[in-house]
Amino acid sequence: MKRLSTLVDGFLVLALFSCSTWTVWSSSCCNQINSYEVRPHSVSITEFGAVGDGITLNTIAFQNAIFYLNSFADKGGAKLFVPAGRWLTGSFDLISHLTLWLDNDAVILGSMNSDDWPVVDPLPSYGHGRELPGGRHRSLIYGRNLTDVVITGNNGTIDGQGSIWWNNFWNKTLNYTRPHLVELMNSTGVLISNVTFMNSPFWTIHPVYCSHVTIQNVTIIAPLSSPNTDGINPDSSDNVCIEDCYISTGDDLISIKSGWDGYGISFGRPSTNINIRRLIGKTTSAGIAIGSEMSGGVSEVHAEDIYIFDSHSAIRIKTSPGRGGYVRNVYISNMILVNVDIAIRFTGLYGEHPDDTYDPDALPVIERITIKDVIGEKVKRAGLIQGIKGQNLPDGS
Numbered sequence: 001m002k003r004l005s006t007l008v009d010g011f012l013v014l015a016l017f018s019c020s021t022w023t024v025w026s027s028s029c030c031n032q033i034n035s036y037e038v039r040p041h042s043v044s045i046t047e048f049g050a051v052g053d054g055i056t057l058n059t060i061a062f063q064n065a066i067f068y069l070n071s072f073a074d075k076g077g078a079k080l081f082v083p084a085g086r087w088l089t090g091s092f093d094l095i096s097h098l099t100l101w102l103d104n105d106a107v108i109l110g111s112m113n114s115d116d117w118p119v120v121d122p123l124p125s126y127g128h129g130r131e132l133p134g135g136r137h138r139s140l141i142y143g144r145n146l147t148d149v150v151i152t153g154n155n156g157t158i159d160g161q162g163s164i165w166w167n168n169f170w171n172k173t174l175n176y177t178r179p180h181l182v183e184l185m186n187s188t189g190v191l192i193s194n195v196t197f198m199n200s201p202f203w204t205i206h207p208v209y210c211s212h213v214t215i216q217n218v219t220i221i222a223p224l225s226s227p228n229t230d231g232i233n234p235d236s237s238d239n240v241c242i243e244d245c246y247i248s249t250g251d252d253l254i255s256i257k258s259g260w261d262g263y264g265i266s267f268g269r270p271s272t273n274i275n276i277r278r279l280i281g282k283t284t285s286a287g288i289a290i291g292s293e294m295s296g297g298v299s300e301v302h303a304e305d306i307y308i309f310d311s312h313s314a315i316r317i318k319t320s321p322g323r324g325g326y327v328r329n330v331y332i333s334n335m336i337l338v339n340v341d342i343a344i345r346f347t348g349l350y351g352e353h354p355d356d357t358y359d360p361d362a363l364p365v366i367e368r369i370t371i372k373d374v375i376g377e378k379v380k381r382a383g384l385i386q387g388i389k390g391q392n393l394p395d396g397s
């Protein structure tokens, strides 16, 4: 299947080839990054009074720069250049037709004051914050209703300095759900490449209700002991391509989601056509996970050339009664596992509900899961499959 679509004004031309078969792929499955043109306008964050000393708070500088660049959105878009330096900031919003460009040795540092990460509404497909009822802190880099937005550079770093959030989680002093490092919501034509992400307070990159998302050649690092620092969470999103990434974090490297129990069922937006290739990483959790929030459905997941080492599991599907939804048409091939406790793990009784309004009879359907060509060394168990009482185990191979 081949599809071609052109986004607003042709600034980002998408030539999307769904990597849906076992055929030999071209060198990149992320063909949607074919050609986005160089932005005709560019400014440096220093022109807006930012100071890269790691101490000065630059939230206003980022906001002002992006406000200024908004006037170029209909003129080919613009680039915000972040030079070498340590740029401390609170949460700021991206706009359409923007490239955030981090030079080598540029580090965007998340403020360690939680007030700099304002509280926003919970997602409709979750009903509540994921950790606590009510709102949730807004991600450091946030975007909503956008088209054609790029975060890239020459291996600059975005460091969430998440340790205060992890401590607040452990000592139970959080008031709201922790923020992501990057969240893009209801956006299309997203490219994130050639950047390193570190120490996210919570999940690192969270595209939610998005289409045409490419994440290529990124490094994501957080301590193995840090709580829920997932790498990439495509959530109720479609046409997502993740390739050439190295991820080492305290939770799932990639976790595909689509909403939580009744809230996700009624929101009804699935994650579909999710392509992953050339992923390398280690974690105390799973390499590629689906769920546990999958109530809007997850389908057409294709993963190939995966190398997971020193990890708990490689592939994990997590569901629970109450979730409803489905996980179907998942094809995973060519995995190499080294020192992994459980290669393939399905968990049907994961638990964790937003509240007690969930319908225990809403059983998830798991079907057509294909995993082939897996080679392992020091793998303690090949599989551990736990179903749900009253439901058939998945067909598959």
Ligand SMILES: *[C@@H]1O[C@H](CO)[C@@H](O)[C@H](O)[C@H]1NC(C)=O
Residues within 6 Å of the ligand: 145, 146, 186
């Ligand atoms: C999503 O974004 C589009 C385009 O900006 C907008 O028209 C639409 O209302 C947004 N929907 C939601 C649910 O935010």
Ligand SMILES: *[C@@H]1O[C@H](CO)[C@@H](O)[C@H](O)[C@H]1NC(C)=O
Residues within 6 Å of the ligand: 144, 145
């Ligand atoms: C996004 O679109 C929704 C629905 O139209 C609207 O309520 C919201 O204010 C928009 N948000 C932004 C940041 O544009």
Ligand SMILES: *[C@@H]1O[C@H](CO)[C@@H](O)[C@H](O)[C@H]1NC(C)=O
Residues within 6 Å of the ligand: 153, 154, 155, 156, 194, 195, 217, 244
């Ligand atoms: C990946 O990123 C690094 C650093 O940003 C760069 O040197 C390298 O060329 C990139 N590789 C690809 C395939 O884009």
Ligand SMILES: *[C@@H]1O[C@H](CO)[C@@H](O)[C@H](O)[C@H]1NC(C)=O
Residues within 6 Å of the ligand: 155, 157, 196, 219
């Ligand atoms: C990119 O930067 C990170 C953090 O500084 C470093 O660990 C990684 O090796 C760099 N990658 C490349 C390809 O230069």
Ligand SMILES: *[C@@H]1O[C@H](CO)[C@@H](O)[C@H](O)[C@H]1NC(C)=O
Residues within 6 Å of the ligand: 163, 164, 165, 167, 168, 171, 173
């Ligand atoms: C919880 O952790 C935070 C962040 O490290 C710290 O400021 C706070 O004092 C801790 N609270 C308790 C009750 O330990």
Ligand SMILES: *[C@@H]1O[C@H](CO)[C@@H](O)[C@H](O)[C@H]1NC(C)=O
Residues within 6 Å of the ligand: 114, 115, 168, 173, 174, 175
């Ligand atoms: C939680 O609220 C209390 C009381 O307003 C405040 O002192 C504390 O800093 C807040 N904790 C976080 C992590 O924001």
Ligand SMILES: *[C@@H]1O[C@H](CO)[C@@H](O)[C@H](O)[C@H]1NC(C)=O
Residues within 6 Å of the ligand: 033, 152, 193, 194, 216, 217
């Ligand atoms: C990543 O960086 C490499 C080396 O500079 C460059 O060739 C490549 O086009 C970049 N990739 C993207 C998707 O920006």
